[in-house]
Amino acid sequence: MTNGPALVLGIESSCDETAAALVTSERRILAQKIASQDDVHAPYGGVVPEFAARAHAERLAPLIEAVLDEAEIEIRDVDAVAATAGPGLIGGVMVGLVTGKALATASGKPLIAINHLEGHALSPRLADPTLQFPYALLLVSGGHCQILRVEGVGRYQRLATTIDDALGEAFDKTAKILGLGYPGGPAVERLAQQGDPRGVPLPRPLVGKREPHFSFAGLKSAVLRAHESGNYAPADLAASFQQAAIDCVLDRMQRSLETMDEVTALVVAGGVAANTRVRTELEQCAASRGLRFVAPPLKLCTDNAAMIAWAGIERFAKGEASPLDVPARPRWPLDPGAEPVRGAGAKA
Numbered sequence: 389m390t391n392g393p394a395l396v397l398g399i400e401s402s403c404d405e406t407a408a409a410l411v412t413s414e415r416r417i418l419a420q421k422i423a424s425q426d427d428v429h430a431p432y433g434g435v436v437p438e439f440a441a442r443a444h445a446e447r448l449a450p451l452i453e454a455v456l457d458e459a460e461i462e463i464r465d466v467d468a469v470a471a472t473a474g475p476g477l478i479g480g481v482m483v484g485l486v487t488g489k490a491l492a493t494a495s496g497k498p499l500i501a502i503n504h505l506e507g508h509a510l511s512p513r514l515a516d517p518t519l520q521f522p523y524a525l526l527l528v529s530g531g532h533c534q535i536l537r538v539e540g541v542g543r544y545q546r547l548a549t550t551i552d553d554a555l556g557e558a559f560d561k562t563a564k565i566l567g568l569g570y571p572g573g574p575a576v577e578r579l580a581q582q583g584d585p586r587g588v589p590l591p592r593p594l595v596g597k598r599e600p601h602f603s604f605a606g607l608k609s610a611v612l613r614a615h616e617s618g619n620y621a622p623a624d625l626a627a628s629f630q631q632a633a634i635d636c637v638l639d640r641m642q643r644s645l646e647t648m649d650e651v652t653a654l655v656v657a658g659g660v661a662a663n664t665r666v667r668t669e670l671e672q673c674a675a676s677r678g679l680r681f682v683a684p685p686l687k688l689c690t691d692n693a694a695m696i697a698w699a700g701i702e703r704f705a706k707g708e709a710s711p712l713d714v715p716a717r718p719r720w721p722l723d724p725g726a727e728p729v730r731g732a733g734a735k736a
Contacts, residue, residue, distance in 0.1 A: 394467045394704055397491070398697025399452070401444040401484030402476025402504045403530070404428070404435045407693035408448070408455045410466070413701050415514055418459040420687075420694050423447040426571060433564045441479030448487055463495045468709070470700025473501035474717030475531075481716040489712050498709035500700040504691075505722050508657040509538055510702055511684045511695035519682050524651045526641060526670065529658035530556035530573075533602045535644040536722060537651065541702045546723035547644045551730055552605035555633060556660050561608050562629050565615050566622050576626050577663050583627030588620045590632040592639070600643035601729055607632055634669050641673055653680035662689040 394413040401407070409420035425443050429435050456463060471488025474481050485501065492499035508527055513519050522539045533555045535548040553561070556573060563572025568579060590610050593603040611629050614620050620628075645654070654674035660666060667683050674681035688695055 394701055395461070395465065396468045396470050396500075396697045396700040396704060397452070397455075397463070397466045398502075398693040398695070398700060399448070399469070399471040399484045399488050400504070400507070400691055400693040400696045401448060401480045402472045402474070403480060403691055404440050404443075405691040406444050406447040406451055407691065407696075408452045409693035409697050410455055410459045410461060411514070411694050411697035411701060413705065415517060415698075417694050418461065419455040420692065421451050421455050421458075422692055423451055430570045433570050434560065435477070437477045437479055440477055441483060444480045444483040448483060452487070452491075463491055463497075466495070466497055468492075468498045468500050468700055468704050469495070470500040470502050470696050470703075472504045472507065472696055473710075473714055474504065474720040476504055476718065478716060478718040481718070485714075485716045493712065498704070499712060499714070500703050500708065501710040501714040502696050502699045502703075503720050503722060504696075505532060505720070506542075506544075507695035507699045509536065509544065509722065510541070510699045511657055511688045512655050512682045513702070514695065514698040515684045515688060516682055519655070520652050522649070522651050523653045523655045523682070524645060524648055524679075526637065526654070526656045527658050528555045528637070528656065528660035528666070530554060530560060532658065533604070534722075535600060535641060537648055538655070541706060544722040546721070546726040547648060548600040548602065548640055549726075549729055550602040550604065552603050553608060555602070555604060555637065556658070558604040558608050558629075558633060559660065562611050562626070565612050566626060573660060573663065576630060577665070579623050579626040580630045580665070581627075583621065583623030583625070585627040585631035587624030588614050588628035590614070590628050592632055592635050595636055595639040598643075600640045600647070602636065602640055604633065604636070607636070630663075630665060634666060637666065638669055638673055641670070645677060651679070653682045655682045657684060657689065659690045662686050
């Protein structure tokens with residue numbers, strides 16, 4: 389480690405965002421760039437894995453070069469290279485990880501393989517230096533919906549997960565049903581602002597159940613049936629879906645907090661954390677229990693490389709590094725010892 393602040397190059401390519409960033413241990417983002425693939429996948433209403441991998445391969449090297457140029461940094465000046473090694477679409481993960489291995493080898497710097505979910509889990513600490521372990525985390529994205537007790541770097545206790553769809557996936561499917569295009573989450577949120585959140589009777593799956601797990605497949609199916617009935621305005625459907633989803637999240641969060649050991653804050657991270665209504669309702673939930681509410685800035689909610697670089701910094705500070713034969717992993721739970729959940733499969 390250098391005598392001054394540590395400097396880490398982060399690489400993210402687990403889904404449909406190609407990203408690179410340079411971050412210091414002083415929480416300075418020297419440069420960050422994200423190449424969106426929305427134009428690639430929009431015609432299909434969702435991410436096509438083969439197209440995503442190809443786009444990563446085409447865009448990642450120029451993106452890294454642009455980040456280094458903007459920060460006026462050469463690769464030999466970094467202290468480590470952090471790259472997402474999973475979970476995610478395996479083709480994209482391999483592109484980023486192989487690139488990270490090549491840069492680490494060429495520069496003689498350590499490689500730090502990062503769990504994409506850990507990037508999200510630790511991202512609030514990049515923006516908020518006062519956030520201390522342990523904290524309660526709601527991790528909500530397109531592929532994952534979990535509640536965890538974050539005890540420290542690499543120490544995660546999973547209390548709840550989805551038994552079917554993730555919340556972000558439900559937002560995207562609702563957008564597709566309503567013909568709103570891709571990406572769906574922001575489109576549903578915008579349309580919901582014009583609708584009545586109680587205008588369409590929709591279910592709240594698992595609300596009131598003892599175990600704090602999530603289920604959104606039934607809600608998604610109910611949206612489809614309501615839409616096909618022709619009895620409801622799209623704005624009311626969007627608003628009612630969003631409110632039903634939030635009601636589920638709040639109930640499940642409250643249930644988890646009842647069983648969780650003392651924590652310093654309630655934290656939300658992941659792509660769905662960019663939803664304003666989700667943030668507002670969770671902030672009220674935290675206040676009702678006397679907890680701080682912490683959410684990363686919007687630029688750190690969706691997939692990005694700054695969070696991967698920061699997770700690398702957290703692990704670099706512990707003296708950790710990864711072997712160059714570390715594999716890309718399509719599945720990589722944060723809490724491998726968590727009890728399997730009925731129906732959860734890879735999302736556990």
